[in-house]
Amino acid sequence: MKKLIKRYAFPVLMALALGALLIFNNTRGVAAIKTTFDTLKEMLFVLPPIFILLGLLDIWVPKETMVKFLGEGSGIKGILIAILIGSAPIGPLYAAFPVAAVFMKKGAKFSNIVLFLGAWSTTKVPMIAVEVTTLGSKFGFVRLSLSLVGICLIALIMHFVMKKDEVEQIYLNAQDL
Secondary structure, three states: HHHHHHHHHHHHHHHHHHHHHHOOHHHHHHHHHHHHHHHHHHHHHHHHHOOOOOOOHHHHHHHHHHHHHOOOOOOHHHHHHHHHHOOOOOOOHHHHHHHHHHHHHHHOHHHHHHHHHHHHHHHHHHHHHHHHHHHHHHHHHHHHHHHHHHHHHHHHHHHHHHOOHHHHHHHHHHOOO
């Protein structure tokens, strides 16, 4: 029972906060509820295809292959693959986290997971194409270059700052998903 309360405490608190907002400021409460349902609707369209692809990835890609290309000994090849995989998809950042969890289950190195998430959030190919056509190639490529440097620095810093047991706990949490 305690685990159930802990698991659902945040959604229940948010529902209560929405209810209170609805009572004390009806206009904003209605707007907040509309935004909540719009976001839920978007998630229902985005997440099912992601989960289908994850299931296929889980079945089709052996753990040995994932370790070879994104694992501890992958080196620069793993860095480039993580960035390329992260740059290719179209979709919101929250869709990247289940993918990252599957990568963890398959033995991908933590810094490559960080690079993948960073690339998903900042270096998507369609986004770069829009930036280049609307803001110019100089802007697009400077922003892309700075983003790549930034995500590499973040991955490097996290590699040195995070303790081994903290990373292991993250991997254990990914196993539970």
